[in-house]
Amino acid sequence: MHKIKRLLITSLLFSGITCAAENKNIRITDAWISEAPPTISTLAAYATLQNKSGKAVMLRSIASPEFAHVELHLSKIVADLARMEKQDSLLIPANDSVALSPGGYHLMLFNPKRPLTAGDTATIIFTFADDTSKTVTATVKKRNTQAHDHSHHQHQH
Amino acid sequence: MITLALLAAGAGFYISLKQAQQQAPTPDIEGLFWPSPKQIYAFNTIDQHGKTFGLEQIRGLWSLVFFGYTHCPDICPITMAVLADSYQQLVSAENPAENLGGNRAENNIQIIFVSVDPERDTTATLARYVSYFNKNFIGLGGTVDMIESLTKQIGIAYYIDKKKTADNYLVDHSASIFLLDPKARLVGKLSAPHATKNIIEQFTRIKKFVNAQD
Incomplete structure (x- = not known):
């Protein structure tokens, strides 16, 4: 009986998560996780969030079943000092896109539940202010230094 | 207050004008500290193998030094990856197997990562971290006093933000x-943002200029 109850509760909880309405207006592309040196427990992930609707959309939280928790941060270099600032939300303007890219906005993935190396994948769930969500699969990749040489040309709207 | 600042700026301008008149013009090389580069004196850090690393280990070599921490997931690995790329290209360009004439030592380059997070960056962590980018890279750490024996001379600031949860605190550090x-x-x-091409160009120009002065 206990087992059945537990199963029922679990399935209810699980369905609660999976049934959060999908956000149809947001398109997430190029989601990738930067492979980290061994034993490093904080990884960075990047993606492009495109808002196809005529209304601004607010990203409120991010989660991943493969990590203990996920935060959105912004890297800044001010007067030669590199710093990261945790962001509580991110506005994706109407008919526009926001790139999470090296040296700017990025996801901080804390404490992977298993070691991740190039080629592995992880699920990332983006939840928006209206409680809709978008789930993507991000692939772990090694950093490509050549890409950074062109980082100033990434904003193509 | 404004007058004072103007006066100071004026005096600074006058001094630099005098210096420019007295010395051969310094070429317009971005990031070059000349004519008065700062002499580095004895310092005392621990490398990723647990050995003492000080003045003797930087004498006779060109060193590219970056300050960061291994829990930094964005700026630090970007910089380290660009340094790995630059190092590989510089070493293969400067030491072609068929042309080892001249003073080999002056071609030698070492890449040094200095951790400003002594609490989390143990010797073992540093060893795994730096060798991920290149097996020749050097990772320096030690106690706060040891690390500061180098950071204070180079003149870099860093700030550990302990307000965060104990495990995941952030560290502000120099990006250069x-x-x-x-x-x-x-x-x-x-200066950041770093790109392989810029590092190689700036390093090569500065090195050529400094070598020509002595």
Whole structure:
């Protein structure tokens, strides 16, 4: 009986998560996780969030079943000092896109539940202010230094 | 207050004008500290193998030095990856197997990552971290006093934000790469954002200029 109850509760909880309405207006592309040196427990992930609707959309939280928790941060270099600032939300303007890219906005993935190396994948769930969500699969990749040489040309709207 | 600042700026301008008149013009090389590069004196850090690393280990080599921490997931690995790329290209360009003439030592380059997070960056962590980018890279750490025996001389600031949860605190740190010459002088600073092409160009120009002065 206990087992059945537990199963029922679990399935209810699980369905609660999976049934959060999908956000149809947001398109997430190029989601990738930067492979980290061994034993490093904080990884960075990047993606492009495109808002196809005529209304601004607010990203409120991010989660991943493969990590203990996920935060959105912004890297800044001010007067030669590199710093990261945790962001509580991110506005994706109407008919526009926001790139999470090296040296700017990025996801901080804390404490992977298993070691991740190039080629592995992880699920990332983006939840928006209206409680809709978008789930993507991000692939772990090694950093490509050549890409950074062109980082100033990434904003193509 | 404004007058004072103007006066100070004026005096600074006058001094630099005098210096310019007295010395051969310094070429317009971005990031070059000349004509008065800072001499680095004895310092005492621990490398990723647990060995003492000080002045003797930077004498006779060109050193590119970056300050960061291994829990930094964005700026630090970007910089380290670009440094790995630059190092590979510089080493293969400067030491082609068929042309080892001249003073080999002056071609030698070392890449040094200095951790400003002594609490989390143990010797073992540093060893795994730096060798991930290149097996020749050097990772320096030690106690706060040891680390500061180098950071204070180079003049970099860092700030550990302990307000965060104990495990995942952030550290603000210099984004620049500092260049030490074989005479242990701080001869240049390469500013972020870093790209392989810029690092190679700036390093090569500064090195050529400094070598021509002595």
